[in-house]
Amino acid sequence: MYESYWGLLESPFSLTxxxxxxxxxxxxxxxxxxxxxxxxRNKGAAMLWGEIGLGKTTISRKLLDLLDPxxxxxxxxxxxxxxxxxxxxxVLDQLGNPTTSxxxxxxxxxxxxxxxxxxxxxxxxxxxxxxxxxxxxxxxxEELRLLLNCQMNDQFLMSLILFGQQELRGKIxxxxxxxxxxxxxxxIKPLDxxxxxxxxxxxLRVAGYTGECSPFTPDAIFEIHKFTNGVPRLISQVAxxxxxxAMAQKLRMIDGFFIxxxxxxxxxxxxxA
Numbered sequence: 001m002y003e004s005y006w007g008l009l010e011s012p013f014s015l016t017x018x019x020x021x022x023x024x025x026x027x028x029x030x031x032x033x034x035x036x037x038x039x040x041r042n043k044g045a046a047m048l049w050g051e052i053g054l055g056k057t058t059i060s061r062k063l064l065d066l067l068d069p070x071x072x073x074x075x076x077x078x079x080x081x082x083x084x085x086x087x088x089x090x091v092l093d094q095l096g097n098p099t100t101s102x103x104x105x106x107x108x109x110x111x112x113x114x115x116x117x118x119x120x121x122x123x124x125x126x127x128x129x130x131x132x133x134x135x136x137x138x139x140x141x142e143e144l145r146l147l148l149n150c151q152m153n154d155q156f157l158m159s160l161i162l163f164g165q166q167e168l169r170g171k172i173x174x175x176x177x178x179x180x181x182x183x184x185x186x187x188i189k190p191l192d193x194x195x196x197x198x199x200x201x202x203x204l205r206v207a208g209y210t211g212e213c214s215p216f217t218p219d220a221i222f223e224i225h226k227f228t229n230g231v232p233r234l235i236s237q238v239a240x241x242x243x244x245x246a247m248a249q250k251l252r253m254i255d256g257f258f259i260x261x262x263x264x265x266x267x268x269x270x271x272x273a
Contacts, residue, residue: 001244002243002244003207003208006209006243006247007208007210007211008209010207011207011240012203012204012206012207012209012240013203013236013237013239013240013243014236018058018061019061019062019065020206021203021206022059023195023198023199025191025195025198025199027188027189028055028059031059032062032066034046034048035059035060035063035186036063038161038184039063039067039072039124039159039161042124042155042159043156043159043183043184044156044160044181044183045159045160045161045178045181045182045183046162046184046185046186047132047161047162047163047168047172047182047186048060048162048163048164048185048186048188049163049164049166049185049188050165050187050188050189051165052165053231053233054231054233055188055233056130056163056164056188057130057131057163059163060076060128060130060161063128063161067126071122071123071124073118073124073125073126074128075090075091075095075125075126076128076130077127077128077129077130078130079131080132080134081135082140083139084139084140084142084143085102085107087140088104088107088143089101089102089107091127092110092114095111097111108146111147112150112157115150115158118157119152119157124159125158125159126159126161127144127147127158127159128161128163129160129161129163130163131164131165132163132164133165133166133171138174138175141172141178142175142177142178144160144178145175145181147160148160148178162182190229191225191230191231193221193222193225193230195230196224196225196228196230197216200221200224200239201214201216215243215253215254216259217253219255220255220256223256223259238259238262238263238266241265242254242259242262245258245262
């Protein structure tokens with residue numbers, strides 16, 4: 001709606017997990033490096049956790065972009081509210097061996113055979129679970145732990161990567177057998193004020209912005225960071241609203257006073273008061 005006014009080719013602040021728009025702060029770079037390391041060095045299991053809206057899902061998609069599709073077979077579960085049997089069925093289906101069996105032993109045997117088949121072909125199997133904090137049953141965590149028992153003498157046949165919110169840590173703590181097998185762990189943190197400005201400019205550039213400097217002044221960035229506490233999802237929402245309202249007022253620069261008004265509109269004036 002406001003793209004042509006700001007010289008953009010597409011929306012810069014969409015909330016979909018498009019890896020192109022991921023601003024790689026030092027925190028995001030470290031998180032991506034750690035998860036990639038866990039897979040390429042065959043560490044077995046890894047976990048990335050943090051508060052809502054910090055970019056965990058987008059990092060998972062960026063990680064997919066880094067993995068060679070010829071050497072890696074990926075099973076990505078984005079809705080983990082599944083029973084242990086359903087988890088096994090879903091993994092088998094994504095690895096190209098679908099089955100309607102609900103017999104756990106049959107499913108485990110079929111998955112082990114599939115993992116061996118991939119190993120013999122020189123393929124690394126990676127199971128990535130997004131929103132892993134939504135897993136309800138400790139039995140599911142136990143099933144995931146048992147999947148890590150599928151290994152040769154020198155390596156795991158599958159890498160397990162868990163992405164989730166803060167409560168994932170507590171749930172994993174209640175499954176100590178799995179927790180002990182998570183070799184790589186990283187907690188992603190919010191952005192600082194400098195990264196907040198860099199993230200906004202990065203997303204504008206990806207969307208086609210060619211201005212010499214950001215349309216958001218330093219005091220606007222300060223106000224955005226103060227309100228959002230450095231959470232990328234909230235930063236995007238406030239910046240998106242600011243671009244729209246600034247267009248309506250025919251502004252070319254967005255300052256701190258304007259952002260203050262945008263935030264009031266965003267929250268509702270009664271809530272802001």
